[in-house]
Structures are given as structure tokens and as C-alpha cells.
Amino acid sequence: MSSISNVSENTPHLLILGMGGTIAGLAPNPEENPLQYQAGQVGVDALVAHVQSVVPEGVKLVSRQVANINSRNLTDAHLTSLGLAVKDALLDAAVQGIVITHGTDTMEETGLFLQATCGKLAHTQSKRVILTGAMLPSNAPGADGPSNLLDALRWASTSIDNCPGGIYAVMDGRGCMAIDLAKRHATALNAPLQNAPSSSVGLINPSWLSGVKAVQAAWNEDLPIPQEGEWPWVEILTSHTGARPETITQWLSSSVQGFVIAGTGHGGFHDDWLKPLDQAMAQGIALVRTTRTGAGATLPNIPEIDHFGCRPSGSLTAPRARIGLQLALNAAKQGNKAGKPLTWQDFFARMADLPEIR
Numbered sequence: 001m002s003s004i005s006n007v008s009e010n011t012p013h014l015l016i017l018g019m020g021g022t023i024a025g026l027a028p029n030p031e032e033n034p035l036q037y038q039a040g041q042v043g044v045d046a047l048v049a050h051v052q053s054v055v056p057e058g059v060k061l062v063s064r065q066v067a068n069i070n071s072r073n074l075t076d077a078h079l080t081s082l083g084l085a086v087k088d089a090l091l092d093a094a095v096q097g098i099v100i101t102h103g104t105d106t107m108e109e110t111g112l113f114l115q116a117t118c119g120k121l122a123h124t125q126s127k128r129v130i131l132t133g134a135m136l137p138s139n140a141p142g143a144d145g146p147s148n149l150l151d152a153l154r155w156a157s158t159s160i161d162n163c164p165g166g167i168y169a170v171m172d173g174r175g176c177m178a179i180d181l182a183k184r185h186a187t188a189l190n191a192p193l194q195n196a197p198s199s200s201v202g203l204i205n206p207s208w209l210s211g212v213k214a215v216q217a218a219w220n221e222d223l224p225i226p227q228e229g230e231w232p233w234v235e236i237l238t239s240h241t242g243a244r245p246e247t248i249t250q251w252l253s254s255s256v257q258g259f260v261i262a263g264t265g266h267g268g269f270h271d272d273w274l275k276p277l278d279q280a281m282a283q284g285i286a287l288v289r290t291t292r293t294g295a296g297a298t299l300p301n302i303p304e305i306d307h308f309g310c311r312p313s314g315s316l317t318a319p320r321a322r323i324g325l326q327l328a329l330n331a332a333k334q335g336n337k338a339g340k341p342l343t344w345q346d347f348f349a350r351m352a353d354l355p356e357i358r
């Protein structure tokens with residue numbers, strides 16, 4: 001599905017890719033109950049039309065609907081479509097920058113996906129790719145979508161000297177690297193950026209900017225975008241009080257290819273999982289462990305020596321680690337086809353060991 005505004009595709013423009021979310025949501029009774037609504041109801045062309053008259057002079061806008069969903073329903077296939085659309089746009093000389101309107105629930109996963117598959121290209125093409133969304137549906141009093149979209153469009157169109165090409169997110173007047181966003185509040189207007197190192201979009205903070213440059217210097221090569229139907233099957237399993245071995249053993253007869261363990265504390269898991277997880281790894285199931293605490297890194301051999309093959313998630317949260325493991329398994333498969341001896345652990349480490357912005 002695609003909709004293009006009345007600008008010729010060869011005219012320099014910003015491209016707005018619509019994925020849906022609350023920014024495109026409608027509430028039946030917005031005055032009485034703005035938080036009871038359906039996400040992904042309004043087309044991206046209408047969202048763009050609403051702000052078109054206030055975008056900076058001379059900036060042309062072209063919109064394209066990639067999906068119009070509640071982002072809790074995001075699929076691997078949606079990511080493939082979005083990744084390919086972003087890649088094409090980065091390579092299109094007429095596109096000056098890209099804004100993606102997206103649901104906030106899973107923006108975290110899309111952020112990691114786009115950094116890992118298009119981050120280098122965005123940097124070398126000197127274009128910003130900016131994810132944005134809203135916490136209130138489009139017809140709610142005080143809806144935050146229009147101002148977020150406008151901030152993203154303004155930032156995407158400002159000079160590249162201000163901040164390099166790359167994959168970012170904007171909400172509530174602030175911008176961060178898309179790999180740093182994670183929804184950490186159910187309702188706050190800044191929910192996805194609340195705990196992320198960020199900068200005001202109006203006045204770029206120099207120490208944040210030097211952190212961005214350090215991340216970009218360390219990101220040397222984009223990973224391939226898995227084709228639809230080629231995404232490895234990876235599950236997140238949470239360790240908790242009373243965890244049972246059956247939670248792991250029930251998977252051993254399935255075709256699952258990887259587990260991300262959202263562990264307690266440093267990313268540890270219940271002792272009752274030790275034996276079945278060793279069995280899973282012996283069967284070739286990839287294992288990453290992370291922390292369910294919501295903050296802080298998961299480091300190798302802490303608190304105990306890692307069993308062979310198990311990889312800690314570094315700075316990646318469980319949702320990001322899951323996407324990272326899918327991309328790493330896919331890259332290792334493709335790399336091995338080409339005769340390169342890189343393992344999924346090698347590809348995963350590139351994402352997990354990126355410098356953190358303080």
C-alpha cells in the first residue's frame with residue numbers, strides 16, 4: 001500500500017513512512033476517554049497534511065504507507081518491508097531524510113533493527129532516519145502526534161553539520177539514537193525516551209553528540225535484512241521465582257532457533273533451567289542472556305562463568321537482544337554460505353558491544 005503526495009518523486013523531499021500506531025489512532029469518545037482507542041486508523045497522508053502548512057519553508061514532503069497497525073502486532077514481515085523501504089530511500093538521491101510514524105509499543109525493536117541493517121548506510125549517505133509516534137490518539141484533546149511529527153520533520157530537514165546521518169527517534173521535544181529508546185512508562189508523553197540518553201531537538205547537546213559519534217564510529221557494517229519468511233525463530237523467556245524446567249524442555253522438540261533469557265539481576269536464571277538450557281545449546285539452539293531489571297549491562301561470566309556458547313546481551317534489553325539474535329543468526333547463515341567463518345556470536349557482539357552514551 002503506498003500513497004504519494006503531489007510532489008514529483010524527483011524533487012528533493014523528506015519521505016514519511018507510515019507504520020500506524022497511536023499517532024494514527026482514533027478514539028470513539030476522545031473527550032471522555034482518550035485512552036480507549038484503536039491504533040492505526042488514520043493514513044499517513046492525512047497525518048502529513050495536518051502539519052504540512054507549518055513545516056519549514058521549501059521542505060517538500062512525500063508520504064508512503066508501509067503498514068497501518070497497532071505496533072504490538074508488528075511482524076518479521078513488517079520489519080522486512082520497512083527495512084527495504086528505508087534502504088531504497090537512503091539510496092535515492094531525491095530523498096533528503098526519512099521520518100517513520102510508528103507505534104511506541106515496539107519502537108524499541110524497530111530502532112535496533114534499523115540501526116543494525118541501515119545505520120551505516122544512513123551515516124555514509126548523511127541522512128537522518130527518525131522514528132516518531134504519539135501516546136495520545138490523533139483526535140484526543142492535546143494530541144502529541146502533530147508536534148512529534150513536526151519536530152521529526154524539522155530535525156530531518158536541518159543541516160547535517162548539526163548532527164550526523166543516522167537512525168534516531170523523537171518524542172516530546174527530545175531526540176535519541178533509536179538503539180537507546182525503550183518504552184519504560186505506560187502513559188507518559190515521553191515514555192519511549194524516558195530513560196534514554198537524549199538531547200533537545202532544538203539545541204543539540206554536545207556531550208550527547210560525541211556519544212552518538214562514538215557509536216557511529218564503532219558501527220562498521222550493516223547486517224543483511226532477512227527476507228520475509230527467512231527470519232529465525234527466537235523466543236524471550238523470563239526467569240522468575242518458581243521457574244520450571246518444563247518451560248525449556250517443551251521447546252526442545254520444536255524448530256525454535258534461539259532463546260533470549262530475560263534473567264534476574266545480572267542476567268542469571270533459575271538453577272532448574274541449567275540442565276535443559278545446556279541440552280538446548282547442545283541441540284544447536286542459540287542462547288543469549290540479559291537482565292529483566294530494565295537497566296544496566298549484562299556482562300560475560302558475571303555472576304557465574306557462562307556455559308560454552310551462551311552470550312551475554314551487553315547493553316541490549318531483551319526485546320532488542322531478540323531482534324539482534326535473529327539478525328545475527330541470519331547473517332551467520334548468509335556469511336557461511338559465502339565461506340566466511342563468522343558465527344552468530346561474532347555478529348551479535350557487534351551490536352551488544354557498541355559504546356553506550358552516558
Ligand code: ASP
Nearest residue numbers: 021022070071103104105
Ligand atoms: N499500542 C500502540 C502502538 O504501539 C501504542 C502507541 O503507538 O503509542 O501501536
